[in-house]
Amino acid sequence: MQIFTFRVEFEKEEDGRYSAYVPALPGCHSWGATLEEARANMAEALRSHVASLLDHGDSVPVDGSAPPVVHEETFTVAV
Numbered sequence: 001m002q003i004f005t006f007r008v009e010f011e012k013e014e015d016g017r018y019s020a021y022v023p024a025l026p027g028c029h030s031w032g033a034t035l036e037e038a039r040a041n042m043a044e045a046l047r048s049h050v051a052s053l054l055d056h057g058d059s060v061p062v063d064g065s066a067p068p069v070v071h072e073e074t075f076t077v078a079v
Contacts, residue, residue: 006063008042024063025049
């Protein structure tokens, strides 16, 4: 078993659902009605995507993206 780590981007869509994608793996994306569902669906999509690359003898790209975000918040201010 090999271990791979990737940064996953989550975005809340206008309809309230969450979309998720892996910048280092074009085409690896998923969604969910809630953030928790999007996380679970993304985990399965990521496993399937990497397994497919390995099964076909392709290399798995190294996630050379920026360091992972430790914490992110949205601030609203009145001026």
